[in-house]
Amino acid sequence: MGKDLTADTVELLQTLIRNECVNDGRPDSGNETRNADVLQSYVEGDGVEIERFGPSPERQSFVARIPGSDPNAPSLCLMGHTDVVPVNRDGWREDPFGGEIISSPDGYDEVWGRGAVDMLNLTSSMAVVFKSLAERDFRPKGDLLYFAVADEEAGSTYGAQWVADHHADAIRCDYLLTESGGLHSGPEGKRSVGVTVGEKGVAWRRLRVSGTPGHGSMPFGADNALVSASKIVSRLNEYRPTPRFHEHWRGQVQSLDIPDEAKAAMLDEERIDELLEGLPVTSGKGFFHACTHTTFAPNVVSTAGRPKTNVIPDVVDVEVDIRTLPGEHTDEVTAHLRAALGDELMDKVQVEILMDDPSSISRIDTPLWDALQRAVNVPFPDARLNPQFSVGFTDARVFRELGAVSYGAGLFSPVVDPGEFSLRFHGHNERVDVESLRLTTELWERVVTDLMS
Known part of the structure; x- marks a missing residue:
């Protein structure tokens, strides 16, 4: 492992929250270009190729790529969406776009704001790991992609689906990691960590x-x-x-x-x-x-x-x-x-x-699944991955249609209660603890270096 990247993940997450890229479903909402600009400036550098797309100047997505050394080796994409859903400010205890760090009653530091859970925590941690690997001159066997994409929250029409329809080769990959997974269940000694392998x-x-x-x-x-x-x-x-x-x-x-x-x-x-x-x-x-x-x-x-x-x-x-x-x-x-x-x-x-996408699912007998298992076992030796079926839709369905094995992953702290945590998705008082940000950031780095070296 390299240096502790948690502080970088926290800072980047705060910036993305404060950009207030609210997608209410209208074509002119979202303004995800604000977050795309921040993320592109963050990850670009020597050895990184950038391609930028979008149906309008306000709704831009981009792909960053570290080319692989072996054209026959499998490629991996880390994908995070940059938009968030609207809020009712009256229901929030804190500023939903403040991105402040606030200590919980149990003493855990948490980043508050719309998108802290869905899914700017993952979007930021993926960017931090991608940048760190590029700066360390990491050369993957297959291409390593980072895809910051607009319009996931309203169905992908101006984001992943638009890019797939117009620039499919730019995002085509063998493996994809995106939202959502990483919650613990079961008692210690028989712990399982969820990984989303399919969705309704x-x-x-x-x-x-x-x-x-x-x-x-x-x-x-x-x-x-x-x-x-x-x-x-x-x-x-x-x-x-x-x-x-x-x-x-x-x-x-x-x-x-x-x-x-x-x-x-x-x-x-x-x-x-x-x-x-x-x-x-x-x-x-x-x-x-x-x-x-x-x-x-x-x-x-x-x-x-x-x-x-x-x-x-x-x-x-x-x-x-x-x-x-x-x-x-x-x-x-x-x-x-x-x-x-x-x-x-x-x-x-x-x-x-209005939308008519069938259920999709990815197999689990893959090197990516095995790499995730090994990565989770570093902090939690007793944990076993548990394949989950999501009740919501994500951009993973677009990648499955393109042929990619797609998982929703992450790694949250064991103190996070899955039932209570699920209420934060699109709900009031959305927040994520800093310890979960650390665990997730380290997870991505372990998986990428394991799978792609």
């Missing part, structure tokens, strides 16, 4: 509900599109598809430090729903449910034109975030919607596909 599909839909316009003073018997939309939202919220277990679910459950009876219920498709219903929110019940069910979240309702209090609306759009299990795609999503809404409501809506 994302099938965003816009349901357009039509009615008949009229005067708000005469609502009786009116064909109010908003009333129909409210029924659709209610049906989707109440819909309960049957649970299904993916190939890594048993391993995830067995790694949990919970009673055997609870494990048995979580592995029983007839009993899991009742068990989850009775768990507290902080137990991670939402995550466990999402791991085992296709989910439907009606998150946006909008009225066409300029709505007015005294006008009965004739067009209302409901945007639904649907996440699918392996084996489900377009036709299965349509069948789910019909089952949820019923024929009468389903026949009243026009369904527009």
Whole structure:
């Protein structure tokens, strides 16, 4: 190992948070070029090749490359996104874009701010390791890439997918490391560390509900599109598809430090729903449910034109975030919607596909998996990697489509509680402890030097 790089990771993370690259889904949001500029200036230097891309000046991504010595050796890409989701400042205890270091009640220094967890902690630590290796004249066998990419939070349209569509060769690689993993589970001596090897599909839909316009003073018997939309939202919220277990679910459950009876219920498709219903929110019940069910979240309702209090609306759009299990795609999503809404409501809506990416997964019998295992065992000799299946989507799906074995990794401190930690993703009071930043930075360096030397 080289020098302790933790301070560099902390400082770079603070800068990225303070740049406030908030992506609200609109094409002109994000302004990720601010973070791209910082990161490019940080990693560029002798022996590093830079290529920069983007659909607009404000939404730039770039690839930094240390060329390999063997053109036949496998290449590795370290990828971090540079955008963050919006915040409700009223819900935060501290400035969400202050990037301040604040001591927790337990005495752990933590970096606070939007993106501290998702995923500027990894984006910064990857950059620090890449720069450190370049400055030490590290010559990998295969190409080593660092990809700082825009627009992950809104579906990759202006980021990874845009680069894959227009400059695929620039990011094509054999192996990819990105978010998210690195949380501990199980008791000491039987510790496991999660590595994300696959993720659910994302099938965003816009349901357009039509009615008949009229005067708000005469609502009786009116064909109010908003009333129909409210029924659709209610049906989707109440819909309960049957649970299904993916190939890594048993391993995830067995790694949990919970009673055997609870494990048995979580592995029983007839009993899991009742068990989850009775768990507290902080137990991670939402995550466990999402791991085992296709989910439907009606998150946006909008009225066409300029709505007015005294006008009965004739067009209302409901945007639904649907996440699918392996084996489900377009036709299965349509069948789910019909089952949820019923024929009468389903026949009243026009369904527009906003995103339609199926579930993806990478194998684990690879040299990268073995290198991750060895790297984790340096600080935690008893730990074993546990393949996880993510309920959210990441840019890894784009790389799997390009043929790369893609893992979500990292290494957090054992004191981090996975259930509580999961609430920080897109939530209030997002923060990451400095010890986790140290462990993750060292993980990347060990993996790269092991795999690429």
